[in-house]
Amino acid sequence: MAKLELRGVVKRFGDVTVCDGIDLDVEEGQMVCLIGASGGGKSTLLRCINLLEPIEDGAILLDGEDVSVPGLDPQRVRSRIGMVFQSFNLFPHMTALENAMLAPRRVKGKSREEVRPEVEALFTRFGLADRMDKYPDQLSGGQQQRVAIVRALAMKPDVMLFDEITSALDPQLVGEVLDVLLQLKAEGMTMVLATHEMEFARQAADKVCFLKDGKIIEEGPPSEIFNAPKRAETRAFLERALK
Numbered sequence: 001m002a003k004l005e006l007r008g009v010v011k012r013f014g015d016v017t018v019c020d021g022i023d024l025d026v027e028e029g030q031m032v033c034l035i036g037a038s039g040g041g042k043s044t045l046l047r048c049i050n051l052l053e054p055i056e057d058g059a060i061l062l063d064g065e066d067v068s069v070p071g072l073d074p075q076r077v078r079s080r081i082g083m084v085f086q087s088f089n090l091f092p093h094m095t096a097l098e099n100a101m102l103a104p105r106r107v108k109g110k111s112r113e114e115v116r117p118e119v120e121a122l123f124t125r126f127g128l129a130d131r132m133d134k135y136p137d138q139l140s141g142g143q144q145q146r147v148a149i150v151r152a153l154a155m156k157p158d159v160m161l162f163d164e165i166t167s168a169l170d171p172q173l174v175g176e177v178l179d180v181l182l183q184l185k186a187e188g189m190t191m192v193l194a195t196h197e198m199e200f201a202r203q204a205a206d207k208v209c210f211l212k213d214g215k216i217i218e219e220g221p222p223s224e225i226f227n228a229p230k231r232a233e234t235r236a237f238l239e240r241a242l243k
Protein backbone atom coordinates (compact mmCIF):
# COMPACT_ATOMS: atom_id res chain seq x y z
CA MET A 1 0.00 0.00 0.00
CA ALA A 2 1.19 3.46 -0.74
CA LYS A 3 0.60 7.11 -0.12
CA LEU A 4 -0.70 9.16 -3.05
CA GLU A 5 -0.12 12.91 -3.37
CA LEU A 6 -1.35 15.29 -6.05
CA ARG A 7 0.40 18.63 -6.32
CA GLY A 8 -1.12 21.36 -8.47
CA VAL A 9 -2.46 18.96 -11.09
CA VAL A 10 -3.70 20.79 -14.20
CA LYS A 11 -5.51 19.12 -17.09
CA ARG A 12 -6.92 20.96 -20.08
CA PHE A 13 -8.88 19.83 -23.11
CA GLY A 14 -8.24 22.61 -25.61
CA ASP A 15 -9.30 25.85 -23.94
CA VAL A 16 -11.23 24.07 -21.20
CA THR A 17 -9.44 23.54 -17.89
CA VAL A 18 -10.91 20.39 -16.37
CA CYS A 19 -8.50 20.01 -13.44
CA ASP A 20 -7.43 23.40 -12.20
CA GLY A 21 -4.52 22.93 -9.85
CA ILE A 22 -5.66 20.00 -7.72
CA ASP A 23 -3.83 19.30 -4.45
CA LEU A 24 -4.80 16.11 -2.67
CA ASP A 25 -3.20 13.86 -0.06
CA VAL A 26 -4.36 10.26 0.22
CA GLU A 27 -2.61 8.63 3.13
CA GLU A 28 -1.69 4.97 3.05
CA GLY A 29 -4.82 2.90 3.73
CA GLN A 30 -7.21 5.84 3.38
CA MET A 31 -10.41 5.87 1.36
CA VAL A 32 -11.02 9.25 -0.27
CA CYS A 33 -14.35 9.94 -2.00
CA LEU A 34 -14.67 12.54 -4.76
CA ILE A 35 -18.16 13.96 -5.02
CA GLY A 36 -19.68 16.78 -7.01
CA ALA A 37 -21.99 17.62 -9.86
CA SER A 38 -21.64 15.94 -13.21
CA GLY A 39 -18.85 17.51 -15.27
CA GLY A 40 -16.90 18.68 -12.23
CA GLY A 41 -13.85 16.72 -13.34
CA LYS A 42 -13.91 13.61 -11.11
CA SER A 43 -13.41 11.07 -13.89
CA THR A 44 -10.74 13.16 -15.56
CA LEU A 45 -8.82 13.49 -12.30
CA LEU A 46 -8.84 9.71 -11.79
CA ARG A 47 -7.72 9.19 -15.39
CA CYS A 48 -4.86 11.63 -14.84
CA ILE A 49 -3.75 9.78 -11.70
CA ASN A 50 -3.64 6.56 -13.70
CA LEU A 51 -1.75 8.31 -16.53
CA LEU A 52 -4.57 7.66 -18.99
CA GLU A 53 -4.52 11.42 -19.58
CA PRO A 54 -1.31 13.45 -19.70
CA ILE A 55 -1.28 16.42 -17.32
CA GLU A 56 -0.27 19.94 -18.28
CA ASP A 57 1.21 20.91 -14.94
CA GLY A 58 1.76 19.63 -11.42
CA ALA A 59 2.87 16.26 -10.11
CA ILE A 60 1.48 12.90 -9.04
CA LEU A 61 3.54 11.29 -6.31
CA LEU A 62 3.35 7.66 -5.29
CA ASP A 63 5.22 7.11 -2.03
CA GLY A 64 7.12 10.29 -2.82
CA GLU A 65 8.11 9.27 -6.36
CA ASP A 66 6.84 11.55 -9.13
CA VAL A 67 5.17 9.11 -11.52
CA SER A 68 3.94 11.87 -13.84
CA VAL A 69 7.35 12.86 -15.21
CA PRO A 70 7.54 12.31 -18.95
CA GLY A 71 9.45 9.25 -20.03
CA LEU A 72 8.31 6.86 -17.30
CA ASP A 73 6.71 3.68 -18.59
CA PRO A 74 2.94 4.21 -18.02
CA GLN A 75 2.39 0.43 -17.87
CA ARG A 76 4.76 0.20 -14.92
CA VAL A 77 2.89 2.97 -13.12
CA ARG A 78 -0.49 1.45 -14.00
CA SER A 79 0.56 -1.86 -12.52
CA ARG A 80 0.90 0.03 -9.21
CA ILE A 81 -2.31 2.05 -9.59
CA GLY A 82 -5.33 -0.14 -10.43
CA MET A 83 -8.48 1.36 -11.88
CA VAL A 84 -12.05 0.13 -12.19
CA PHE A 85 -14.58 1.82 -14.46
CA GLN A 86 -18.34 2.19 -14.58
CA SER A 87 -18.58 -0.19 -17.53
CA PHE A 88 -16.92 -3.42 -16.53
CA ASN A 89 -14.92 -3.80 -19.77
CA LEU A 90 -14.45 -7.56 -19.42
CA PHE A 91 -13.49 -9.43 -22.58
CA PRO A 92 -16.68 -11.32 -23.58
CA HIS A 93 -14.84 -14.27 -25.15
CA MET A 94 -12.84 -15.05 -22.00
CA THR A 95 -13.96 -16.59 -18.73
CA ALA A 96 -13.82 -14.51 -15.55
CA LEU A 97 -10.61 -16.32 -14.57
CA GLU A 98 -8.96 -15.73 -17.96
CA ASN A 99 -9.96 -12.06 -17.82
CA ALA A 100 -8.33 -11.66 -14.42
CA MET A 101 -5.15 -13.57 -15.35
CA LEU A 102 -4.50 -11.57 -18.51
CA ALA A 103 -2.70 -8.48 -17.17
CA PRO A 104 -0.26 -10.24 -14.81
CA ARG A 105 0.67 -12.56 -17.69
CA ARG A 106 0.95 -9.89 -20.39
CA VAL A 107 2.35 -6.97 -18.39
CA LYS A 108 4.36 -8.77 -15.72
CA GLY A 109 5.30 -11.72 -17.94
CA LYS A 110 4.22 -14.26 -15.32
CA SER A 111 3.37 -17.82 -16.26
CA ARG A 112 -0.17 -19.23 -16.13
CA GLU A 113 0.90 -21.63 -13.36
CA GLU A 114 2.28 -18.80 -11.27
CA VAL A 115 -0.71 -16.48 -11.68
CA ARG A 116 -3.56 -18.97 -11.41
CA PRO A 117 -3.41 -19.74 -7.66
CA GLU A 118 -3.04 -16.06 -6.78
CA VAL A 119 -6.01 -15.06 -8.89
CA GLU A 120 -8.13 -18.00 -7.68
CA ALA A 121 -7.44 -16.86 -4.12
CA LEU A 122 -8.82 -13.40 -5.02
CA PHE A 123 -11.98 -14.93 -6.48
CA THR A 124 -12.46 -16.92 -3.29
CA ARG A 125 -11.81 -13.90 -1.10
CA PHE A 126 -14.55 -11.92 -2.84
CA GLY A 127 -17.15 -14.68 -2.92
CA LEU A 128 -16.71 -15.55 -6.59
CA ALA A 129 -15.11 -18.98 -6.36
CA ASP A 130 -18.00 -20.64 -8.23
CA ARG A 131 -18.08 -17.95 -10.95
CA MET A 132 -14.48 -18.24 -12.18
CA ASP A 133 -15.22 -20.37 -15.21
CA LYS A 134 -18.23 -18.37 -16.36
CA TYR A 135 -18.20 -15.96 -19.27
CA PRO A 136 -19.21 -12.33 -18.59
CA ASP A 137 -22.68 -12.74 -20.14
CA GLN A 138 -23.36 -15.58 -17.69
CA LEU A 139 -22.76 -13.23 -14.73
CA SER A 140 -24.93 -10.54 -13.14
CA GLY A 141 -23.80 -6.92 -13.38
CA GLY A 142 -22.66 -6.98 -9.76
CA GLN A 143 -20.65 -10.16 -10.34
CA GLN A 144 -19.09 -8.69 -13.48
CA GLN A 145 -18.06 -5.59 -11.58
CA ARG A 146 -16.57 -7.71 -8.79
CA VAL A 147 -14.64 -9.66 -11.42
CA ALA A 148 -13.39 -6.33 -12.81
CA ILE A 149 -12.17 -5.43 -9.30
CA VAL A 150 -10.46 -8.83 -8.96
CA ARG A 151 -8.84 -8.26 -12.36
CA ALA A 152 -7.37 -4.95 -11.15
CA LEU A 153 -6.24 -6.52 -7.85
CA ALA A 154 -4.50 -9.34 -9.72
CA MET A 155 -1.76 -6.82 -10.56
CA LYS A 156 -1.15 -6.33 -6.82
CA PRO A 157 -1.57 -2.56 -7.00
CA ASP A 158 -0.56 -0.19 -4.19
CA VAL A 159 -3.49 2.14 -4.87
CA MET A 160 -6.94 1.55 -6.37
CA LEU A 161 -9.08 4.08 -8.25
CA PHE A 162 -12.81 3.53 -8.74
CA ASP A 163 -14.81 5.61 -11.22
CA GLU A 164 -18.55 5.45 -10.54
CA ILE A 165 -18.35 1.69 -10.34
CA THR A 166 -21.93 1.20 -9.19
CA SER A 167 -23.62 3.65 -11.58
CA ALA A 168 -24.44 1.04 -14.23
CA LEU A 169 -25.84 -1.48 -11.73
CA ASP A 170 -29.41 -2.30 -10.79
CA PRO A 171 -30.00 -0.90 -7.29
CA GLN A 172 -30.21 -4.35 -5.69
CA LEU A 173 -26.69 -5.19 -6.93
CA VAL A 174 -24.97 -2.06 -5.65
CA GLY A 175 -24.50 -3.40 -2.11
CA GLU A 176 -22.43 -6.43 -3.11
CA VAL A 177 -19.95 -4.19 -4.94
CA LEU A 178 -19.74 -1.64 -2.11
CA ASP A 179 -19.10 -4.55 0.29
CA VAL A 180 -15.96 -5.38 -1.71
CA LEU A 181 -14.75 -1.82 -1.17
CA LEU A 182 -15.36 -2.15 2.57
CA GLN A 183 -13.38 -5.38 2.58
CA LEU A 184 -10.49 -3.69 0.75
CA LYS A 185 -10.58 -0.81 3.19
CA ALA A 186 -10.41 -3.23 6.10
CA GLU A 187 -7.36 -4.79 4.46
CA GLY A 188 -5.65 -1.39 4.31
CA MET A 189 -5.91 -0.59 0.59
CA THR A 190 -5.33 3.05 -0.39
CA MET A 191 -8.36 4.06 -2.49
CA VAL A 192 -9.85 7.00 -4.37
CA LEU A 193 -13.48 6.80 -5.51
CA ALA A 194 -15.56 9.04 -7.69
CA THR A 195 -19.04 8.25 -6.47
CA HIS A 196 -22.66 9.28 -6.36
CA GLU A 197 -23.29 6.88 -3.46
CA MET A 198 -23.60 9.57 -0.81
CA GLU A 199 -24.60 7.27 2.04
CA PHE A 200 -21.61 5.06 1.34
CA ALA A 201 -19.27 8.08 1.25
CA ARG A 202 -20.73 9.32 4.51
CA GLN A 203 -20.22 6.01 6.24
CA ALA A 204 -17.02 4.65 4.73
CA ALA A 205 -14.81 7.52 3.57
CA ASP A 206 -11.90 8.83 5.59
CA LYS A 207 -12.05 12.02 3.57
CA VAL A 208 -14.57 13.54 1.18
CA CYS A 209 -13.59 16.06 -1.50
CA PHE A 210 -16.16 18.18 -3.27
CA LEU A 211 -15.10 19.01 -6.83
CA LYS A 212 -16.51 21.91 -8.78
CA ASP A 213 -15.23 23.31 -12.07
CA GLY A 214 -11.98 21.38 -11.74
CA LYS A 215 -11.19 22.54 -8.20
CA ILE A 216 -11.56 20.91 -4.81
CA ILE A 217 -13.65 23.55 -3.13
CA GLU A 218 -14.24 21.65 0.10
CA GLU A 219 -12.58 18.68 1.76
CA GLY A 220 -12.58 17.00 5.11
CA PRO A 221 -13.88 14.00 7.07
CA PRO A 222 -17.47 13.05 6.15
CA SER A 223 -18.72 14.16 9.57
CA GLU A 224 -17.71 17.73 8.64
CA ILE A 225 -18.65 17.73 4.98
CA PHE A 226 -22.04 16.09 5.43
CA ASN A 227 -23.09 17.65 8.72
CA ALA A 228 -21.77 21.17 8.34
CA PRO A 229 -20.57 21.96 4.82
CA LYS A 230 -18.91 25.34 4.71
CA ARG A 231 -19.79 26.10 1.11
CA ALA A 232 -23.28 26.80 -0.18
CA GLU A 233 -22.56 24.73 -3.33
CA THR A 234 -21.70 21.67 -1.25
CA ARG A 235 -24.81 22.09 0.88
CA ALA A 236 -27.09 22.46 -2.14
CA PHE A 237 -25.52 19.43 -3.84
CA LEU A 238 -25.87 17.25 -0.74
CA GLU A 239 -29.45 18.34 -0.17
CA ARG A 240 -30.32 17.24 -3.70
CA ALA A 241 -28.25 14.06 -3.57
CA LEU A 242 -29.57 12.90 -0.19
CA LYS A 243 -33.23 13.63 -0.92
Ligand SMILES: Nc1ncnc2c1ncn2[C@@H]1O[C@H](COP(=O)(O)OP(=O)(O)OP(=O)(O)O)[C@@H](O)[C@H]1O
Pocket: 013, 018, 036, 037, 038, 039, 040, 041, 042, 043, 044, 045, 194
Ligand atom coordinates in the same frame (compact mmCIF):
# COMPACT_ATOMS: atom_id res chain seq x y z
N1 LIG B 1 -11.59 13.69 -23.81
C1 LIG B 1 -12.20 14.86 -23.56
N2 LIG B 1 -12.19 15.87 -24.45
C2 LIG B 1 -12.79 17.05 -24.21
N3 LIG B 1 -13.46 17.32 -23.06
C3 LIG B 1 -13.51 16.36 -22.13
C4 LIG B 1 -12.91 15.07 -22.31
N4 LIG B 1 -13.14 14.32 -21.21
C5 LIG B 1 -13.87 15.09 -20.38
N5 LIG B 1 -14.09 16.31 -20.91
C6 LIG B 1 -14.84 17.42 -20.28
O1 LIG B 1 -14.28 17.65 -19.00
C7 LIG B 1 -15.29 18.02 -18.06
C8 LIG B 1 -15.20 17.10 -16.85
O2 LIG B 1 -15.61 15.78 -17.20
P1 LIG B 1 -15.52 14.55 -16.22
O3 LIG B 1 -16.07 13.38 -16.93
O4 LIG B 1 -14.16 14.45 -15.67
O5 LIG B 1 -16.50 15.01 -15.05
P2 LIG B 1 -17.16 14.16 -13.90
O6 LIG B 1 -17.15 15.03 -12.69
O7 LIG B 1 -16.49 12.86 -13.79
O8 LIG B 1 -18.63 13.99 -14.41
P3 LIG B 1 -19.60 12.68 -14.33
O9 LIG B 1 -20.03 12.59 -12.91
O10 LIG B 1 -20.70 13.06 -15.27
O11 LIG B 1 -18.78 11.51 -14.81
C9 LIG B 1 -16.61 17.94 -18.79
O12 LIG B 1 -16.95 19.25 -19.17
C10 LIG B 1 -16.30 17.09 -20.01
O13 LIG B 1 -17.10 17.44 -21.09
